[in-house]
Amino acid sequence: MANLRATHINPDKFDKSQIKFFAILIPVAVFMVLPILFIVFHAFKPIDELFAFPPRFFTSRPTLDNFKRLFSATTTSNVPVSRYIFNSLLSTLFSVLFTLWITASAGYVLSKKRFKGKNMLFNINTLALMFVPVAVSIPRFLVIVKLGLIDNFLAHILPILAMPVGLFLVKQFIDQVPDSLIEAAKIDGASDYYILVKIIIPLIKPALSTVAILAFQTSWNNLEASSMFINDETLKTFAFYMNTLASTTGNTVAGQGMAAAASLIMFLPNLILFIILQSRVMNTMMYSGLK
Amino acid sequence: MKIKQRFIHKYSHWVLLSPYIILFCLFILIPVVGAIILSFSYFNAVQPPEFIGLNNYISLLTQDTVFMQKVLPNTIKYALIVGPGGYILSFIFAWMLAQIPKLPRTIIAILIYLPSMTTGVMMSVIWSIIFSGNQLGYLNSFLIGIGLITEPIQWLQSPQYLMTIVIIVSLWSSMGVGFLAMLAGVLNVNQELYDAAYIDGVSNRFQEIIYVTIPSMRPQMLFGAVMAIVNTFTTSGLGVALSGSNPTPQYAAQLIVNHIEDYGFIRYEMGYAAAASVVLLIIVWIASRVSWNLFGEKE
Numbered sequence: 001m002a003n004l005r006a007t008h009i010n011p012d013k014f015d016k017s018q019i020k021f022f023a024i025l026i027p028v029a030v031f032m033v034l035p036i037l038f039i040v041f042h043a044f045k046p047i048d049e050l051f052a053f054p055p056r057f058f059t060s061r062p063t064l065d066n067f068k069r070l071f072s073a074t075t076t077s078n079v080p081v082s083r084y085i086f087n088s089l090l091s092t093l094f095s096v097l098f099t100l101w102i103t104a105s106a107g108y109v110l111s112k113k114r115f116k117g118k119n120m121l122f123n124i125n126t127l128a129l130m131f132v133p134v135a136v137s138i139p140r141f142l143v144i145v146k147l148g149l150i151d152n153f154l155a156h157i158l159p160i161l162a163m164p165v166g167l168f169l170v171k172q173f174i175d176q177v178p179d180s181l182i183e184a185a186k187i188d189g190a191s192d193y194y195i196l197v198k199i200i201i202p203l204i205k206p207a208l209s210t211v212a213i214l215a216f217q218t219s220w221n222n223l224e225a226s227s228m229f230i231n232d233e234t235l236k237t238f239a240f241y242m243n244t245l246a247s248t249t250g251n252t253v254a255g256q257g258m259a260a261a262a263s264l265i266m267f268l269p270n271l272i273l274f275i276i277l278q279s280r281v282m283n284t285m286m287y288s289g290l291k
Numbered sequence: 292m293k294i295k296q297r298f299i300h301k302y303s304h305w306v307l308l309s310p311y312i313i314l315f316c317l318f319i320l321i322p323v324v325g326a327i328i329l330s331f332s333y334f335n336a337v338q339p340p341e342f343i344g345l346n347n348y349i350s351l352l353t354q355d356t357v358f359m360q361k362v363l364p365n366t367i368k369y370a371l372i373v374g375p376g377g378y379i380l381s382f383i384f385a386w387m388l389a390q391i392p393k394l395p396r397t398i399i400a401i402l403i404y405l406p407s408m409t410t411g412v413m414m415s416v417i418w419s420i421i422f423s424g425n426q427l428g429y430l431n432s433f434l435i436g437i438g439l440i441t442e443p444i445q446w447l448q449s450p451q452y453l454m455t456i457v458i459i460v461s462l463w464s465s466m467g468v469g470f471l472a473m474l475a476g477v478l479n480v481n482q483e484l485y486d487a488a489y490i491d492g493v494s495n496r497f498q499e500i501i502y503v504t505i506p507s508m509r510p511q512m513l514f515g516a517v518m519a520i521v522n523t524f525t526t527s528g529l530g531v532a533l534s535g536s537n538p539t540p541q542y543a544a545q546l547i548v549n550h551i552e553d554y555g556f557i558r559y560e561m562g563y564a565a566a567a568s569v570v571l572l573i574i575v576w577i578a579s580r581v582s583w584n585l586f587g588e589k590e
Contacts, residue, residue: 009389010478021387022395028384029402032463035417036405038429042420054432106311113304121308129517130579131319132524134548135571138555138564139325143317162314165468165518192303214468221410243412256420263413270408278401285468285475289510290517291588 036267042260043067050257066261070245073258079233081241085265088220088238091156095219096212099161103211107170108200112182113192122171126290128164137224144229155229156237160218166211172287173207174200206280213273213281220269242266323572329565336559347566358567361542362550365454366574369546370523372458374578377465378519382512384466385473386500400474407467407522415532418460422446422533447534450543457530457544464526469518476511480504509586516582524548524575547571 011018042050044062071081110122133140140159149155177200185195201208226240242262245255274281299306330347334340351358384403388396409417421429424445431443446452480503488503505512530544531537537553539545545553547567555564 009480009482011390011392014392018391021391025384025387025391025399029399032406032466033402035421035463036409038421039413039417051427053427054436055427055429057429102310102314105307109304109307115304121312125315128315128319130521130575131323132521132571132575134525134528135551135568135575136322136326137551138561138568139322139329140318142325143321147317158314159318162311162318164315164319167311191300192307196307217408217410221412223410223412239410239412256416259416260420263409263416266413267409271405274404274408275401278397281471282475285472285511286479288468288472288475288514289508290513290586291510 039260039263039267042257043264045257047257066257070258070261070265073245079236081238083234084236084238084241087153087156087235091153091222091225091237092216092219095157095160096215098157099163099166099215100208100211102161103163103166103170104201104204104208105196106167107174107204107207108192108196110167111171111174112177112179125164125167129168129290131164133224137228140224141228149229151230151232151235153235156219156222156225156235159225159229160215160222163211163215163218166214168290169210169284169288170204170207172289173204173284176287177203206283207287209277209280210284213277216273217270221266238262239266326565326568326572329562330569332562332565334560334562334565336561340562343562347563351563351566351570357538357542357545358550362545362547365542365544366527366546366571369454369458369461369527370574370578373461373465373526374519374523377462377522378469378516380462381466381470381515381519382473385470385477386504388474389477400471403466404471406464407470409464412532414460414464414529418456419447419533419535422456424448448540450541453530453534453539453543456533460529460533461523461526465519465522467518467522469515469522472511472518473508473515476508476515477504480507509588513582513586516586517579520575520578520582524571528552547574 008015008017038057041057041059043066044064045059046061046063046065049056049059049061073081110118110125144150144155144159149158181199182195185199190198221239222237223239223243226236227243230236242259245259245262329340331342331344332340333343333346388400388403391399423429423431424443424447426432426435426443428443428446430446431440434440435443444452446456484503484507485499488499493499493502527546527548530539530546531549531552534540534544537549537557539549547570551564551567551571553564554560554567
């Protein structure tokens with residue numbers, strides 16, 4: 001019967017019939033990845049190669065000059081780059097941890113508990129999947145002012161903790177944890193908190209990994225807080241520094257080398273995290289359906 | 292103490308939900324409601340807001356020539372190309388990837404997903420070097436090299452190219468979470484359905500996609516559509532980042548997001564900017580209703 005179909009989903013081995021897909025997918029992948037490779041090569045070019053005419057794609061004599069200049073450069077207010085990186089690391093760490101805890105606990109309740117208003121809450125969250133933060137940056141700014149978070153390190157963390165997409169994915173994932181497991185624990189006298197920490201969280205690691213990646217990206221790349229809520233240079237993050245660098249020196253060729261080096265530093269953690277966790281992400285995505 | 296403990300266990304669901312709900316209200320719900328309220332007022336960030344009714348909307352739709360002639364058409368054009376375009380591409384790539392073995396599939400999927408991890412800043416660094424306006428720019432150098440042009444083109448400062456470049460870059464970075472969801476969706480379609488469909492008279496791949504694949508992965512298609520909408524409007528500030536100025540040269544790539552920033556943070560007409568925000572939220576909402584009607588479950 002299997003010979004009927006034209007389509008073979010998830011084949012085990014290479015077959016001649018797959019050549020046409022490879023013929024399209026490989027050029028697409030190359031097109032997607034070229035600009036990124038280009039930044040990698042650009043970051044390691046010495047000055048004379050940055051100026052080379054005609055410009056060359058590959059680096060022939062790789063050097064760390066751009067990184068050295070990036071780290072020795074200080075902003076007008078004399079804040080060293082390491083300080084920005086430290087701020088980024090700290091705010092990202094807390095953002096990811098808190099997001100995971102908040103999403104896991106809310107996801108558990110929305111998935112397994114019965115109470116009034118549950119469906120309404122989930123529907124509101126589903127509607128909020130469409131939320132575009134840029135659209136309401138002004139009232140968001142006013143909320144931060146009213147909360148007294150201007151120039152407070154928490155401004156990096158609090159605004160990005162509620163992640164509708166994260167809650168949605170986690171809730172969908174918990175839906176397929178068998179109810180009997182939870183009921184058994186309840187009969188043994190376990191409280192909700194115990195069930196969450198000891199049973200649910202270990203079982204939903206794939207979904208939590210996915211949320212961790214998304215939260216990491218949001219926080220690590222977050223510009224909004226540094227540029228709008230924080231005036232104190234020493235509390236700003238690397239993403240912000242990178243942005244000023246790109247806009248002030250991006251027009252000079254030497255600046256381009258530095259900007260490329262900074263881009264690489266911004267990008268690598270995202271990449272490494274994703275590669276490590278990609279199978280878990282794919283596992284989570286199976287339950288990402290919206291009905 | 293006893294009472295407190297009993298409360299914590301009886302209402303444990305509210306205790307566990309409260310952090311999310313509080314943060315959600317503070318940074319998502321209140322800003323949206325706030326934008327709606329502000330849009331009916333004159334507010335310059337210094338004096339308290341002053342109620343002026345529908346005036347902001349009236350001037351936005353009748354007196355703001357930039358908005359009606361440039362921003363709105365640009366936004367609609369951009370959204371129609373990048374939204375559905377990126378979405379259809381995501382599906383095609385996901386469907387093709389599902390038909391090759393696991394190892395190459397994983398590698399290519401990662402490569403296709405990579406650009407969506409680059410942010411506004413990194414994107415503008417990469418593409419401003421590639422599209423650099425002097426002969427050191429990669430594209431210029433390449434085109435001069437093959438003899439298509441004789442002198443470098445100021446890509447990012449020319450109104451006729453900027454919008455196209457913004458669209459290309461947005462499409463390049465649009466294969467994100469939605470794409471991964473669709474890939475998982477295609478891989479999870481029940482294989483026996485295909486056999487059944489052939490017995491029922493489906494005869495080629497195209498019919499397979501229309502009658503089996505898409506209906507079976509409807510939930511993922513909807514999730515992907517929602518993600519495509521969000522991505523479309525979040526990356527829409529790109530024109531300003533690439534050209535380095537707001538407004539963009541001759542408003543060529545001015546989209547609603549840039550218009551909001553222009554009025555809100557450059558001219559401090561917060562009420563007016565809020566009215567533009569509300570228009571944007573309405574556009575996003577309409578787009579999501581359309582996708583819900585296409586892929587949602589019929590009640």
